[in-house]
Amino acid sequence: MHFATHPATVRLRAGLPVVAEIGWAAGSLWISSTLLDNWPDPHGYWRTPDAFAYGLLAAIYLPLVLRRRFPVAVLCSTGLCVATYLTLGYYHVVAVCGLATALYTVASLRPRRVSVRCAAASLVVFLWGTRLAEPGIGALSVAFVTVATLVCWVVGDGARRLRELTRRLRLEQEEKARRAVTEERIRIARELHDVIAHHVSVISVQTGLAAYVFTADPPTARRALDTVGDSAREALAEMRRMLEVLREEGPGPATATGPASAADPRGVPGLGHLDELVTRVGEAGVPVEVRITGTAYALPPGIDLCAYRVVQEALTNVIKHAPEARTTVRVDYGADEIRVRVKDDGSGRAPVRTATGAQRAAGHGLIGMRERATIYHGTVTAGPAPGGGFEVSLRVPVPRTGGDEADAVRTRRR
Template sequence: MATHPATVRLRAGLPVVGEIVWAVGSLWISSTLLHNWPDPNGYWRDTDGLAYVLLAAIYLPLVLRRRFPVAILCGTGFCVAAYLTLGYYHVVAVCGLATALYTVASLRPRRVSLRCAAAALVVFLWGTRLAEPGIGALSVAFVTVMTVVCWVVGDGARRLRELTRRLRLEQEEKARRAVTEERIRIARELHDVIAHHVSVISVQTGLAAYVFTADPPTARRALDTVGDSAREALSEMRRMLEVLREEGPAPARAAASGPERPGAGVPGLGHLDELVKRVGEAGVPVDVRVTGTAYELPPGIDLCAYRVVQEALTNVIKHAPEARTTVRVDYGADEVRVRVKDDGSGRTPARTTSGAGPAAGQGLIGMRERATIYHGTVTAEPAPGGGFEVSLRVPVPRAGGDDADAVRTRRR
């Protein structure tokens, strides 16, 4: 019902109806007061047709006060001044000018509304000459306070409306920024999941086709690796879709999920063995060295480090499939460092470019985006002794002491 055309038209027409009711009702009340107000002492001019015409000219144009606030105030002020100059009962006319002043203060900048308030005050002060004897000073104070109150309330309404508009714009901007960040996050996850597994599948499929007749056992192992990689890719895709469908912050869900088997939960450095094994089966020998006292990383940082290693190894598979590669993980007291370096054997010329420029691919961009989220840094550049090196450094907030694990050095 809220979006029905008739409902929309009715909602759009309600403000206009309200203005008409306000203007006509104010004219009726003022005319009734003017007709019935007793004047035994003859303070004011006798009521005649001109008085009612002036009242109509004061109140009926208020229907358009929100569309032409300054013009309506000028016209209303002129009619009120004429009404007061002729000496008619003054009280019934001042409400129209007060309403027009409030409207200007609520819709126009302060420099305009202040001038209009000063002009309205002059008209009001002119009308105080009709006050009953003995209350002239009180009448002056009353119209001054009334003018100030009308302006202050109107200006406050304007500022509140502007604040509401700014807040709405900020909320819309935050929503757009959140959507953009979510799109980037999804694109980064899709790239990290798909690129690695597809690279492994491509290499293993080529190997299986090459030795399909000459070495059936090797071809079978390659096809088994293809199947495992495809299943893991599907599993990670399914996990990511589940995260997108659920409500609540993704990091909280990731933290709550806890460490699980690869493909079922959020991957991290604890799954490094499976990653290295898969890359090794693709024909890239990898040495893994873990130094420092290992401890549990926050889920987001753990995933960040894992994805950087995964992307770096994927690039080795694509650009230097014959290179020997070293993965080094260093647990510092307040940071974790990850370095992936290959010796450059079999590297294609395009891979020797740095990752900092137009040549940088989506993977290197994704690495830097992930590291930036956690106030870390990533460098991807040719190594001094040949080959290519990707380094990640991420600060780790530590609430307590280290979880003592043995320093491990593993070779794959």
């Protein structure tokens, strides 16, 4: 067991504040009693200390042990004892420290509306004691006790506000941590959905095809089973890449500079893997045509992955809901944005009457696509296409450096 969490250590740590309060109260009482007994008074300014004076000092300082549990009650008790002590004319300096400590405690633990009233009452008691000051320093005593009261209140109130600020910061940090955990869970769920849904859909279609033609057309069945194996291996590879990214503490492939596909063909998927995706979907029986307009340029890795996943999810939905449809994937590289559109002709798709119905049909996939696009200030729309069929469209702004934009302009001019 770790020393810091040992039960004896926990009990000791919990008891230290109590020991400190007892030591503070007892030490203050001892110092005050010693000063009262030994303070010289050759001119007889103050009343001779007696047993009642020492009893009042004990009543002033000993309750300070409970000042953090009952700050207002201890202040009232201490104030009454100090007022009695000063009224009887004993040496005044040794009593006021207890009331100042009680005032600081109230200001540090109670709301301002309470501590201000307590400060005003304490100031009245302090001013009452200034009549016992030595001749000639009455005005100085009034100024001193006024400033001392303000200092005690201001310091205590500042400690209270600092503690409240610390508590709010801690709560904000805990809330940020909870949000980060939630966002990470959503990100993991999104990645799992994108990886598994597509490959499982391909595997399901190809398995059905292989079973259907297993006896009548063995070569087709073998090709279907090969596609099943390739899809399974690619799904496992993507799962392993995702787990590696999650295990890394530093920036992973998704945050590196430049597209992952350009640095490592087996890295995080991007539009560089679009041909492989289309080939795999075509083997599942869905013919796909790819059209690229504009001059292709390196996308930031996050946007590259976002575009790829949107195309992947849209094609997965085609496999599920319109396996006989001809599909077109259009990628438009704009100067400051990229647009991706996946449209099928609707062959074999059940009719969708409204956009709301389309959203329900897309399910978590559409939600995941929109979440991805929102991260990069993009938009995703999905619904029935004007000419029939279904269309998914992505638009994401692409931050470009001055050099990149100039290169793109020169390339277009050529």
